Amino acid sequence: MYRFISLATMLLLFSSCFKSYEGKINIDGSSTVYPLTEAVSEEFRDIRPQIRVTVGVSGTGGGFKKFLRSETDISNASRPISKSEIELSKQNNIGFIEIPVSYDGLAVVISPNNTFVDYLTVEELHKMWAPESQQKITRWNQIRPEWPDAPLNLYGAGTSSGTYDYFTEAINGKAKASRGDYTASEDDNVLVQGVSTDVNGLAYFGLAYYTENKDKLKLVPIKVDEDSEAIYPTDETVRTGAYQPLARPEFIYINVKSAEIPYVQDYVKFYLENAAALAEEIGSVALPSEVYKLSYERFKNKKTGSIFENTSIVGANLLNLLHEDAQ
Amino acid sequence: MAKSSIKSEKFIELLMIACSLISVLTTLGIILVLSIDTIKFFAEVSFFSFITDTQWTPLFADKHFGILPLLTGTILTTIIATIVAVPVGISIAVYLNEYASKKFTAAVKPILEILAAIPTVVYGFFALQFVTPLLQTFIPSLSGFNALSPGIVMGIMIIPYITSLSEDALRAVPKSLREASYGLGANKLQTAFKVMVPAASSGIIVSIILAISRALGETMIVAIAAGQQPNLTLNPLKSVETITTYIVQVSMGDVPQDSLEYRTIFAAGITLFAFTFILNNISFWIQKKYQNRYD
Secondary structure, eight states: OHHHHHHHHHHHHHHHHTOOOSEEEEEEEOTTTHHHHHHHHHHHHHHOTTEEEEEOOSHHHHHHHHHTTTOOSEEEESSOOOHHHHHHHHHTTOOEEEEEEEEEEEEEEEOTTOOSOOOEEHHHHHHHHOGGGTTTOOBGGGTSTTSOSOBOEEEEEOTTSHHHHHHHHHHHSSTTOOOSOSEEESOHHHHHHHHHTOTTEEEEEEHHHHHHTGGGOEEOOEESSTTSOOBOOOHHHHHHTOSOSSEEEEEEEEETTGGGSHHHHHHHHHHHHHHHHHHHHHTOBOOOHHHHHHHHHHHHTTOOBOTTSSSOOTTOOHHHHHHHHHO | OHHHHHHHHHHHHHHHHHHHHHHHHHHHHHHHHHHHHHHHHHHHSOHHHHHHOSOBOTTSSSOOBOOHHHHHHHHHHHHHHHHHHHHHHHHHHHIIIIISOHHHHHHHHHHHHHHHHSOHHHHHHHIIIIIHHHHHHHOTTOOSSOSHHHHHHHHHHHHHHHHHHHHHHHHTSOHHHHHHHHHTTOOHHHIIIIIIHHHTHHHHHHHHHHHHHHHHHOOHHHHHHTOSOOOOOOOTTSOOOOHHHHHHHHHHTTOOTTSHHHHHHHHHHHHHHHHHHHHHHHHHHHHHHHTTTTO
16 A cells, blocks of 8 residues: 555646646847746746746757757847848748837946046947957057056957847948957856956946846946937836947847747737836836737747848837838 | 587687677777868868967957967976876875885775766865966966966876876885895885886886876866967966866867868877877887886
8 A cells, every 4th residue: 555655646746747748939049038938938937837837048040040940939149130041931931020128238348447548439339349440459549549558458249149140230331340369158157257347348248237246247338429428228218219329129039930820929919018027026127018019920920030020220210110020 | 518618619719709899999990080081181181280380269250279378388288287296196106015004005095096987077176276376376477267277187197007007006016026125224214216116117107107197088177177278388387278178179169071170180189199109109119118128
């Protein structure tokens, strides 16, 4: 009898390990969108524990690569899908629905022990990061003569991250054009670790990672040109577009075939209903509520394709674009 | 009965041959795989620029394929590790063999070998989160990622390799040598370092070389704590990137397979392989040449 009871308990214990799920949603992609998608997924797991949602981080480019091989249902992206990726989706016959989920500012940060940087202009940032600067601009006083003659140690996004694509497009005028002699990593925590311990360091990454590590970093305000006001990235300045040119929308892309599945539909609905509140919670910036509404319409109508196929993302107004697109 | 035992004997022999072939074939397979992509790589990039260019930026707009920054990063961290590990490792071996009681040796040796069993990712975070901040209190100009801290930690990691093999070598020195040394009036210290260590030198050198090739190929510690910036420098206070870190970086990212960027990791890999291969052969040669001197 005892044996039976212990056997039964063991079976009971094991069965919870091998729980069978009713459905599975695979998500991968940008490390910048990850905190939001993961927050949404956690909440979703609470109300629908029988659906298994997994969220990976392999950078926007890496995520799209899997997405376009139909390995994932949803792809996180911190930039719109590129021309070559759209091309590939046509070749592989994969339809996708594009949905903006939040805004993010790219934060330019330095070590709290750095006392001389008061602000940076876009032109100075360009001088720091331009491909031509490789091995040439290596000291702070080359950026502004009154700054000290100290080494300029740069930390930035790795080449497969959407942050890299966006930053290079906004600052250097061309996506993927950057100098190569800096510490490059897809993992934003590596960059936080690097710049927070380096007095002569400067890094850029998503604002959410700054918010998480506020006490270890110092934010640099950005001037569009020498005469304009220096603007810090905040919820307000990112949402209103005052923080230029380093504010950008973030997206999720949904495979049209997966969008037929009822629990994926529930997930996307849940995502758009809760994105605004959760974005605030994790330090990202929520979109205007009308954008979420229009996006959900888009999803329900299974409208495929990208609204940025022929429009540049830098300085784009989402609401206008979505309205135009709806007509 | 006799027949079947011969048969089973044959079977076991074949099985053993198969097992040893697995390791040989694996090595050959690795060389083959590395070579194919390396040859394709050198069809596009000249070997001369590979070994002379001072920049390594294959993933960026302005592409340079100079292995030197990665190589100096690898060698720099390895040299630091060797500087830490050799004196400490040999001193421990001498102490355990010449001074310590048998009981003490029996207790300490397994504990020492635990050092080799710690996962290297743990060492990596130990270097990044503990050793680097500690060093920064003495050396304020030390950057957050640097060659010094992972080098020191890597040195600690390879101590057991040196101690263990050196101790075996010291123990293999015939007793008569030590007794003769005492007989001539030498003290303990003189006997240990003037007689025993030179007598065991071949074994000790082999242990050092094996430890060095272990350090050359170490990945996790340097990937976590040394940074990811290919930097042609011998300054241990700066951030460097080693060959192994670069390979990790590319394989984790989304570099398309069968592209030039992807092949760079094979060219880098074969460079590393060549170094460890040469080192292992030197140690093999030393071992063979000096092995039986005291028999």
